[in-house]
Amino acid sequence: MIAKLKQFLSELQATPDPETEARQLKLAAACMLMEVVFADEQMSNAEAALLPSLLQKTLDIDATEAQTLVDEATQRGQHATSLFEFTSVINDNFSVAQKQQLVLAMWQIAYADGELCRYEDQIIRRCADLLYLKHSELIQLRNQAMPH
Template sequence: MLKTLKDLFDNLLPPAPGSDPQATEHALQLATAVMLVEVMRADTSFHAGEREAVLAALRDKFALAADEAQRLAELAETTARQSTDLFSFTSRIDAAFEMPQKLRMIEHMWRVALADGHLSAHERHVLWRVADLLHVPQGAYVHARMRVEQEQQQLAAPGATG
């Protein structure tokens, strides 16, 4: 158990120059997964659609198999429960992702937040805070939300195909 905790904390530290690229990628995947899980955890009720949105986002963002996404999500949930801030995760994401990748991540976070058909004030706050920490301009943040809402309306429309 101590080795697992040490590995977890080592993954949260910034990578040393010249460090293992695979370890750096895993730490970035974990940081991203934690942000998605934070949105899922933000409201008081749990909805299975939120968990599926997290898994779908991880599969899409990192081209993971279903079982890999599941394991990453489980680790992210544990990490999120033990975490005291968002900055240690968002700083890693901010350094690694270009703006289009950040916007794609914000869209995935909106999908998680809207998966249960209800947007809580806490979910909205987590999304706004993450976008701010990632230096996503307000207009781009709003447009990401609008794109996801439009996408969900089209999927919910009668006769929609998917």
């Protein structure tokens, strides 16, 4: 477990190439969304349909890149050791507004299947905490994402 985390972090440090760094950042964000998707141990059709468009909007990427990230994040997420490996990369590179957009996307994916399970809620709250977002921001973002 620790070895995998060290490997992931060393991969990030060993690649000063800006294009590779940008790719790792996008993958970290996609992995965070996948954590929410699989929190209830299943991906609903609504979540599967919404995930690529949320990635496109959140990361400003095209549909092909979004689908590639979904595939990679699904594989990487199965081997993830902790949320910290994703949030630390995002903290180093995202603005507060970008972090808020990511957490909003996490709430939107959590509500996509019509119900919020406690594990989805816990993961989003833990991520928001690791991203140094205020509790009031977390609640405001949740309220924006709630179906009306």
